[in-house]
Amino acid sequence: NVKWDLSTYDTVYFAHADRFLHMAQKQGMLVLLVPCYLGTAHDVNQGWWGKLLDSHNSPAKSKVYGEFLGRHYKNFKNIIWVAGGDNSAGDLLYPHMDNIIRGIKKFDPAHLWTGHFDSSWPTDWSSGNKRFAKYINVDGLYDFEEKNLGAHAPQYKTELQLYGKGRVIFQLDQSYEQDIPHGPDNTDYQIIRRKNYDGLLSGCAGTSFSPGQPDNQCYTFTNWPPLMNTIGMRQMRYFFSLFTSRPWQKLVPDTGTRIIRDRGQFGNTDYVCAAKASDGSTYIAYLPKGGSVTVNLKRLNMKRINQWWYNPRNGSVWSRGSFPSSVISETFDSPDEGDWVLI
Secondary structure (H helix, E strand, C coil): CCCCCCCCCCCHHHHHHHHHHHHHHHHHCCCCCCCCCCCCCCCCCCCCCCCCCCCCCCHHHHHHHHHHHHHHHCCCCCCCCECCCCCCCCCCCCCCCCHHHHHHHHCCCCEEEEEEECCCCCCCCCHHHHHHCCCCCCCEEEEECHHHHHCCCCCCHHHHHHHHCCCCEEEEEECCCCCCCCHHHHHHHHHHHHHHHHHHHCCCCCCCCCCCCCCCEEHHCCHHHHHHHHHHHHHHHHHHHHHHHHHHHEEEECCCCEEECCCCCCCCCCCEEEECCCCCEEEEEEEEEEEEEEHHHHHHCCCCEEEEECCCCCCCCCEEEECCCCEEEEEEEECCEEEEEEE
């Protein structure tokens, strides 16, 4: 309990943290657990980076802290460890973060690791931080503003590239609804929807969302009930309702020639991302600006095709009926000029 000495522990605090993990497990929730959230490097009011460097602490004590965490949490069933925390843990912070990880892994070699570093290329991907890439099992994308990806934007471009390397990827942390800097990534709901739909159709095994109002953000934990029914939260419920109604875990990105017309230019934000389930049971395409696409139905290799339009703005469904497998191709026109999901 010595202040800023990580080799001493407050057992009351960890008992409190354990209660939350047990409650999450009862609800079937997997927790991304940050052993030492570092915080933005230039803000002394954020995170623990300044405390790690305090004179009462040392890299050796940080390793003792990691060993304590490894022993304490090795038998929990619902955690993925997260290295970093808005910080790439370079220079003086590196031996501390590295020792914490190695200390945990000494007693807890089984749990998976991802990393939340700096939201600029290349450390916006967990594996992009070369100092810690050897520890990463699940590759997370931290993309607070899509423009930070530079030539690798839009998001689906870099996601398809990383998916092709064979590692599990997910959208770890995206821009928050109505949060600073109040740019389009935060305030344009079509962009928020596009990044999430494109993600699961471009190889991601999961995505993220943080609801908010201009004067009320979820991370303040002060007035959370209204945030459960924001525009963004409702639209994310529609998003998860759609994908959980299908074998989403079997989706394989379609980078081939099933869509033969009006897919848009790869690399533009109006490009139509699509995926087909590996068992042939479903095919999903997201049209960010509506319009029409022509699909080669033969290449879907389905015995009979039932087609729906799903409205990601309100969760409504419009059925167009069925098509026999003898139909070679068909043009599908969206109901209006908004974004739509073709199923």
